[in-house]
Amino acid sequence: MCFVYILRCADDSFYVGIAQNLDARLKAHNDGRGAAYTFKRRPVHLVHSERFDSDSNGIKRERQLKHWSHAKKEALISGDFQKLKRLSKSNP
Numbered sequence: 001m002c003f004v005y006i007l008r009c010a011d012d013s014f015y016v017g018i019a020q021n022l023d024a025r026l027k028a029h030n031d032g033r034g035a036a037y038t039f040k041r042r043p044v045h046l047v048h049s050e051r052f053d054s055d056s057n058g059i060k061r062e063r064q065l066k067h068w069s070h071a072k073k074e075a076l077i078s079g080d081f082q083k084l085k086r087l088s089k090s091n092p
Contacts, residue, residue, distance in 0.1 A: 001020070001051065001052065001053055002018055002019065002020055002051075002055050002058040003018065003019050003020075003022045003049050003050065003051055003052070003058070004016070004017070004018050004049065004050045004052065004058050004061045004062045004065065005017055005018070005019065005022060005025070005026075005046060005048065005049040005050075006046075006047050006048040006049070006065065006073060006076075006077060007026070007029060007038065007044040007045060007046060007047065008044065008047045008077075009037075009038060009041035009042075009044050010041050010042060010043055011041050013041060013070075014070060014073050015029075015037055015041075015044065016062055016065045016066045017034075017035065017062065018058050018062045022046070022049060026046050029042070029044050030042055047077045048073075048076060048077045069087065071083075071087055072084060072087045075087060
């Protein structure tokens with residue numbers, strides 16, 4: 001089992017990651033032991049997560065989300081699936 005997650009950083013950027021233990025990983029990011037990207041952008045806040053029973057499916061989803069625009073991630077986080085669909089059509 002793994003989790004794919006999106007963090008909102010202090011500079012309003014997003015970080016997408018994958019973890020086995022979501023709480024421990026969030027703590028690591030905020031303690032400065034997470035990714036180099038989040039180190040200077042603390043504090044970070046968990047804004048979205050998805051659970052996967054298969055690590056391979058989680059890795060596929062993480063790769064997909066990492067390539068999404070800021071606007072697409074924002075639509076996913078807010079649950080605006082109509083906007084997400086529009087953005088997906090304009091940015092294949």
